[in-house]
Amino acid sequence: MLSENARDRDRHRMLTDAGGTTSVSSADESGGSAGRNARDARPGGSMHTPEPMRQAEPCARISLAGWWGLALDRQNVGIRERWFARRLEEPIALPGTTDEAQKGDFVDERCEDRLSRVWRWIGPAWYQRTVTIPRRWKGRRITLFLERTKDSQVWVDERWMGSDDSLSTPHVFDLSEALTPGPHTITVLVDNAKLPPVGPCHQVDERTQTNWNGILGRIELIATDPVWVDDVQVEPDPEKRSARVSVALGNRTRWRGRVNLTLRVEAAGRASGAFSIPSRRVAVLLDGPRATVDCEVPLPDGVPLWDEFQPALLRLTVTSRARARGALFRDRHRVVFGLRRFAAVRGQFAINGRPTFLRGKLDCALFPLTGYAPMDKAEWLRLLKIARDYGINHYRFHSWCPPEAAFAAADELGMYFQVELPNKRGLTEPSHRDYKPPAQAYETLDELVGPDAPPAVRTAYLTREGERILRAFGNHPSFVMLTLGNELGGDEAVMKAMCDHFRALDRRHLYAMGTGHFHWDVRYRQGDEFWVTRATAPGLYVRGASWDAECHIDHQPPSTTVDYRAALQGVPVPVVSHEMAQFEVYPDYSEIEKYTGVLRARNLEIFRERLRAAGMLDQAVDFLKASGALSVLCHREDVEAALRTPGFGGFHMLDLQDFSGQGTALVGILNVFMESKGLITPQAWREFCCETVPLLWMTKYTWTNDEVFRGRIRVAHYGPRDFRRQAVVWQVRAGDQILAEGRTRAADIPTGTVTDVDLLCAHLSPLKKPRRIEVVLKIPGTPYRNRYNAWVYPAGVRPAPPGGIVTARRFDAAVQKHLAQGGRALLLPRPDRIRKSVAMAFQTGFWSPMFRNKPGPLNPLGKETPGTQGILCNPRHPLFRDFPTEFHGNWQWWRLVKHSRAMIFDAFPPSFRPLVQVIDGFDRNHKLGLIAEVRVGRGRLLICSSDLPALQDFPEARQLLFCLYRYLAGRGAEPVQPAEPKEIGDLL
Numbered sequence: 001m002l003s004e005n006a007r008d009r010d011r012h013r014m015l016t017d018a019g020g021t022t023s024v025s026s027a028d029e030s031g032g033s034a035g036r037n038a039r040d041a042r043p044g045g046s047m048h049t050p051e052p053m054r055q056a057e058p059c060a061r062i063s064l065a066g067w068w069g070l071a072l073d074r075q076n077v078g079i080r081e082r083w084f085a086r087r088l089e090e091p092i093a094l095p096g097t098t099d100e101a102q103k104g105d106f107v108d109e110r111c112e113d114r115l116s117r118v119w120r121w122i123g124p125a126w127y128q129r130t131v132t133i134p135r136r137w138k139g140r141r142i143t144l145f146l147e148r149t150k151d152s153q154v155w156v157d158e159r160w161m162g163s164d165d166s167l168s169t170p171h172v173f174d175l176s177e178a179l180t181p182g183p184h185t186i187t188v189l190v191d192n193a194k195l196p197p198v199g200p201c202h203q204v205d206e207r208t209q210t211n212w213n214g215i216l217g218r219i220e221l222i223a224t225d226p227v228w229v230d231d232v233q234v235e236p237d238p239e240k241r242s243a244r245v246s247v248a249l250g251n252r253t254r255w256r257g258r259v260n261l262t263l264r265v266e267a268a269g270r271a272s273g274a275f276s277i278p279s280r281r282v283a284v285l286l287d288g289p290r291a292t293v294d295c296e297v298p299l300p301d302g303v304p305l306w307d308e309f310q311p312a313l314l315r316l317t318v319t320s321r322a323r324a325r326g327a328l329f330r331d332r333h334r335v336v337f338g339l340r341r342f343a344a345v346r347g348q349f350a351i352n353g354r355p356t357f358l359r360g361k362l363d364c365a366l367f368p369l370t371g372y373a374p375m376d377k378a379e380w381l382r383l384l385k386i387a388r389d390y391g392i393n394h395y396r397f398h399s400w401c402p403p404e405a406a407f408a409a410a411d412e413l414g415m416y417f418q419v420e421l422p423n424k425r426g427l428t429e430p431s432h433r434d435y436k437p438p439a440q441a442y443e444t445l446d447e448l449v450g451p452d453a454p455p456a457v458r459t460a461y462l463t464r465e466g467e468r469i470l471r472a473f474g475n476h477p478s479f480v481m482l483t484l485g486n487e488l489g490g491d492e493a494v495m496k497a498m499c500d501h502f503r504a505l506d507r508r509h510l511y512a513m514g515t516g517h518f519h520w521d522v523r524y525r526q527g528d529e530f531w532v533t534r535a536t537a538p539g540l541y542v543r544g545a546s547w548d549a550e551c552h553i554d555h556q557p558p559s560t561t562v563d564y565r566a567a568l569q570g571v572p573v574p575v576v577s578h579e580m581a582q583f584e585v586y587p588d589y590s591e592i593e594k595y596t597g598v599l600r601a602r603n604l605e606i607f608r609e610r611l612r613a614a615g616m617l618d619q620a621v622d623f624l625k626a627s628g629a630l631s632v633l634c635h636r637e638d639v640e641a642a643l644r645t646p647g648f649g650g651f652h653m654l655d656l657q658d659f660s661g662q663g664t665a666l667v668g669i670l671n672v673f674m675e676s677k678g679l680i681t682p683q684a685w686r687e688f689c690c691e692t693v694p695l696l697w698m699t700k701y702t703w704t705n706d707e708v709f710r711g712r713i714r715v716a717h718y719g720p721r722d723f724r725r726q727a728v729v730w731q732v733r734a735g736d737q738i739l740a741e742g743r744t745r746a747a748d749i750p751t752g753t754v755t756d757v758d759l760l761c762a763h764l765s766p767l768k769k770p771r772r773i774e775v776v777l778k779i780p781g782t783p784y785r786n787r788y789n790a791w792v793y794p795a796g797v798r799p800a801p802p803g804g805i806v807t808a809r810r811f812d813a814a815v816q817k818h819l820a821q822g823g824r825a826l827l828l829p830r831p832d833r834i835r836k837s838v839a840m841a842f843q844t845g846f847w848s849p850m851f852r853n854k855p856g857p858l859n860p861l862g863k864e865t866p867g868t869q870g871i872l873c874n875p876r877h878p879l880f881r882d883f884p885t886e887f888h889g890n891w892q893w894w895r896l897v898k899h900s901r902a903m904i905f906d907a908f909p910p911s912f913r914p915l916v917q918v919i920d921g922f923d924r925n926h927k928l929g930l931i932a933e934v935r936v937g938r939g940r941l942l943i944c945s946s947d948l949p950a951l952q953d954f955p956e957a958r959q960l961l962f963c964l965y966r967y968l969a970g971r972g973a974e975p976v977q978p979a980e981p982k983e984i985g986d987l988l
Contacts, residue, residue: 058319058330060137062221064129064186068094072104073124073189084155084187088128095147097214098125099371099598104213112606113850114207114661115368115599124191125213131221135181140223141252142179144186146171147217147375148403150204151194155187165196165461167203167422168401169468170218176252179221190215197458199424201399201485202365207661209365209372209400210599217375217403226252227259227286227322229333234316234475235508236339238305238352243297243337247282247318251289255324259284263297268315268336269412275302286322299339306338306477307351308393308691309720311414313338313477336411338477344510344529347647348752349574351416355752357643357718358416358576358650359689360394361387363402364659366672369597373402380409386674387656388413389682391689396515396532396652399424399486401469410478417478419469420515421462423485427495463498470506481510481530488514496527503529515652516578524571530649532576540567543580543651544638545843547851547865553637554843554898558891559699560637560788563644574649581638581653582667583631584845585679586623586869587922591671603664607922614925615910622872623919626888627844628679630870632669633890634843639689643716644697646754654847663848664922687786691719694728694777694786695754701891702956704795709762713744713777716754723749729778732762734771734792739764767792770959772884791884791892793955799962801826802969809949811988816981819939824968827943829988834945836987837901838926840918841866842894849923867921868902871930879915879931879967883960892956900946902928903987912977931964934979941975941984942968 069088071078078084092101104121133142144154144161147170153163156178164171178184192213195204202208230250236243249259263280277299284293297316304312313336322329340352348355367373374380380402387395395410396418410417462484473479482502484495495513503511510529518525522535535541535549542564544553552562568575589608595601611617635653642651657668669679687693697712713728726749731741740762749755760775767773770793778785801807806825808815810833815825831837845852845867852867870889873880889897902918905927914929931944942964951957 058224058332060223062131062133062223064131064219064221065095066093066129067091069128070098070101070103071126071128072098072121073126076124078124078126078189079153082158083126084128084160084185084189085158088126088187092127094127094214094219095216095375097212097216097371097598099210099212100214108600110602110606112603113663114603115595116602117206117210117371118598118600121192121213122211123193123213124189127188127190127215128185130183130185132183133179133181133221137179137223138181139226140176141174141226141228141250142176142221142223144173144175145218145220145222146173146188146215147219148372149188149215150190150192150211150213152191153189155185155189157185165194166465166468167196167198167201168465169472175221176226188215196422196461197425198422198462198485201422201424202397203400203422205365205661209367212371214372216372217405224331225329227255227320227324227329228331229318229320230290231471232316232318232333232335232475233471233506234335234337236299236337236341236477238339238341241299241301241303241339243299243314243316243339244294245297245316245318246292246294247284249284249286249291249293249320251286251291253324255322256287257285257322257324259286259291259320259322261293262317262319262321263295264317264319265297265299266315266317267312269311269313275300277303303339305352306340306411306414307354307720308356308414308416311338311412311477313411335475336408337475338411340477342416342480342508342510344574347568347572347574347649349530349649350752354720355718356393357648357691357716357752358394358652359392359639360396360416360418360576360650360652361392361656362396362398362579362652362654364398364655364661365400366657366660368595368599368601368660368672371598373406375403375405377405377408380406381412383674384409384413384415386670388415389686390656390669391686391691392653392656393691394418394650394652396420398515401473404473407473407476407478411476415478416480417476418481418483418515419473419479420483421466421469421485423458423462424487425458425485426488426490427459427462427484427498459494459498463501466498466502467505470502470509474506474508479509481512483512483515483532484517486515487519488517489520492525492527496525499527519578524573528573530574530576531571532578532652534578534580536567536571536575540564542567542575542642542645542648543577544641545580545582545634545846547846552641553634554841558637558701558894560640560644560696561699562641563646564641564648565645568645568647576649577638577642577651579654580642580651581635581655582665582847583634583843584627584848584869584921585631585658585666585668585677586620586627586919587664587666588624588671588677589620591673594671594673601660603660607664607925610925611922614906614927616925616927619872619917622887623869624677625679626872627869627919628669628677629886629888630890631667631844632680632685635669636688640693640695643688643693644695644714644754659848663850665848666922667847690784692717692779692782692784694779694784696775696777696786696788698775698788698790701790701894702954703764703790703792704955705764705767705792706795707764709739709764709773709775709790709792711760711775713757713760714754715749715757715779717749717751719751722751723779727780728757729780730760731776732760732773733776734767734773737766739766739773764792768794770794770882770884789890791956793959795955797955797958797962799958799965801965805965805968811981811984816936819936819941819981822938824940825942826964826968827941827988828948829943829945831899831901831945831947834901834903834988836904836906837945838868838904838920838924838928839866840868840897840900840902840930842870842889842897844869845921849921852921852923867924868928869919869921871897872917872919873915877915878970879963881963882966883963895951895954896946896948896957896960897930899951900930902926902930903932903943903945905929905932905987907983907986908977908979933975934977934984935975936979936981936984940968941979943984943988 109116744758
């Protein structure tokens with residue numbers, strides 16, 4: 001999304017450019033990119049020898065940003081009725097979209113599963129502008145550059161000049177034959193109803209950046225001499241200290257002869273060091289409309305390499321000169337590149353030969369103010385810097401390709417990009433046109449459907465789209481990986497052939513047949529240079545949670561010992577965890593007012609009203625904070641499990657920010673605007689998610705004070721250089737009380753490894769009361785530190801009911817009689833016998849309500865999918881005087897929660913609040929509880945739905961049961977909420 005200042009500047013520029021005023025400017029540093037992205041399309045006309053031009057600038061431009069005429073073609077008759085020959089009067093500012101201009105249909109959607117469009121236009125839209133071509137442009141090559149749009153056709157006056165349908169790269173039209181000096185009318189038809197057959201990819205999906213209509217980014221006419229530099233591609237070789245340069249020349253004349261090229265490389269951006277690179281001169285014989293020359297440019301030893309730690313950039317300027325029949329033809333083309341090699345080496349990613357670990361987030365094209373991706377570098381720098389502050393060094397663009405500005409910003413910051421073809425459909429041969437993925441290849445929402453076409457058309461389109469992506473953005477050092485799309489199936493031979501084709505064209509990137517592809521038939525496939533997957537074989541998962549599998553965070557007792565070494569055995573390429581960390585956070589309803597652009601958060605408005613109707617709107621902020629704190633804990637375990645794994649390739653987090661579509665997946669610690677929710681600071685997040693992380697290996701989180709706390713210290717290190725003779729200092733403390741501290745032996749910690757450093761231990765006997773302890777690890781002389789919590793309970797606790805207190809499993813007649821006589825009772829019902837209850841998970845909900853379903857074909861576990869979001873309690877309540885807890889769930893609650901069901905208290909008065917409340921999903925909004933207290937007649941009843949009698953082998957369960965007894969026996973305030981025996985009977 002554009003920052004407000006950037007949007008205001010753009011709007012001011014448009015207003016001052018109203019009325020068709022045009023200007024011509026000389027080429028600047030970005031000028032050469034038009035030639036790099038141009039398609040060599042010359043519709044109609046014969047080639048000619050232009051009049052001599054001796055002093056013209058190599059490249060000139062006319063910006064077409066400003067006011068255009070618009071006509072919406074509701075009946076799709078514009079071509080037949082020759083609308084290009086009409087004057088289109090309705091004004092619209094470009095660059096921009098019909099949504100931004102409030103053109104089309106006022107729909108004011110109220111979508112529950114995604115953000116809602118206010119204005120919507122799906123269909124042909126005609127854009128028109130008059131331009132005056134200067135006399136000095138006579139005989140020059142003139143192209144129209146549309147940086148980003150949808151299916152387009154162009155007319156000059158009444159002459160059709162071509163069409164394009166790329167979703168990922170600029171549309172460039174050669175208008176040389178039609179744009180003679182003087183006034184002309186340029187008409188552009190954009191039809192966003194004519195989508196390629198690529199499915200609901202995030203380039204066009206209503207659940208992400210929407211299927212907008214308009215023209216974005218640079219809109220300009222570019223004039224060059226008729227012999228020009230059409231394309232420059234640079235393949236750096238750090239080992240040889242050189243760059244292989246391929247220069248393509250274009251020629252619109254009948255002239256044949258020699259073109260002299262000068263290649264000059266210099267530092268750009270933050271490149272440092274004193275070095276001088278001699279220019280290289282090459283002569284090319286031009287004998288036709290196109291010629292290509294390859295040459296090697298040596299680079300001296302002082303030229304720095306490019307990576308995430310030192311993103312040193314180099315600028316290559318290619319200048320051409322040719323004399324033809326008295327005319328001097330000149331051109332200049334600039335590209336920025338980095339001296340780097342990104343490779344797969346022995347199952348790991350390597351940057352310039354050094355192993356690296358990808359700490360990735362997804363970019364799902366979520367830009368709610370504009371409905372489309374930012375087209376300016378400044379905004380991408382802002383977004384990428386936020387991600388970098390949270391330790392991210394890698395972006396995966398889910399089924400779409402970002403614009404030029406994103407790559408330029410990533411080059412500058414040292415961010416690694418995985419780009420995907422705009423595709424969510426299988427790729428097959430024509431003979432397989434009836435192929436359909438099996439039912440397990442789920443897509444549970446309605447999909448956008450492009451024009452019906454056989455699979456061969458899809459394959460051909462995506463092959464061409466991939467070629468164009470490589471040509472347009474391949475020079476960027478940040479562009480390191482490319483896949484054919486998201487969660488694909490199809491013909492493996494066809495998919496492998498596409499990857500092989502791309503690899504033969506461009507060796508600067510790594511390729512794979514898909515991201516999360518064939519997830520219903522998990523195995524490594526030849527042709528993939530890396531593998532993004534959630535598992536490498538049945539049961540061998542490489543992420544901590546899933547909606548349809550028993551991954552470790554919610555299905556194994558908590559520890560810090562889980563890693564994925566077993567899953568890597570026999571896999572010859574780097575493995576990346578696919579879409580991990582999908583842990584929900586309760587909505588922040590204060591965010592609603594931020595949606596001031598083309599999209600509205602009607603979904604959040606709907607959920608807020610449901611919470612109000614459930615009588616819990618006053619708790620919305622508490623639900624956000626408690627679910628968010630638990631989500632952070634789960635995110636951390638997912639990240640650290642990946643970091644614990646030696647030789648692991650990295651992870652794709654879904655996500656650091658919210659995904660406001662696909663059922664409303666509020667899974668981020670940042671909102672969709674990339675703003676903090678206040679759950680954790682970047683500094684605290686980077687303790688467990690950055691290039692170097694001290695790790696504690698411990699077998700459990702709950703201990704007794706007759707034990708010795710033991711753990712191992714390891715360091716996951718992917719920094720720029722090795723640590724030599726490096727120690728780690730550690731401390732175990734309970735508040736201000738230091739239980740033990742020390743300094744490990746000095747060890748060599750090579751970069752690219754997970755190194756076992758030393759042991760630590762601490763006697764827990766000094767702790768006479770239940771305490772939360774903290775283990776702190778620091779690497780002296782560096783910013784790297786980490787910390788862990790654990791809980792210690794007295795070993796001798798053997799809970800027993802005090803006199804006068806009845807403990808029961810059922811709310812039977814004996815319990816009711818005891819309460820009627822003014823007695824006190826603790827009810828511990830068996831969870832599976834509680835009538836009004838829902839399944840409960842320790843982790844927050846997975847992804848969104850779309851995965852919360854009853855047993856059925858979409859849930860192979862055959863169980864109810866929990867939708868709970870953790871617990872909420874008051875840690876200062878007397879019940880927790882000897883049970884250390886925060887207001888939210890933490891690891892000491894894992895068994896207590898997993899062996900329970902959440903009781904439904906919807907029938908109780910609106911003011912009633914359980915002592916330990918369970919936060920329900922925002923789609924359901926039950927009032928849920930784990931522990932509740934009520935007054936029944938003259939008696940006092942405490943109900944706990946955790947199966948504590950079955951958990952007495954675990955200290956946290958013994959301690960909680962002890963606290964329940966002591967609280968019930970105490971002289972605390974009587975419970976406020978009365979309840980009739982029938983209400984309790986109906987509940988249980």
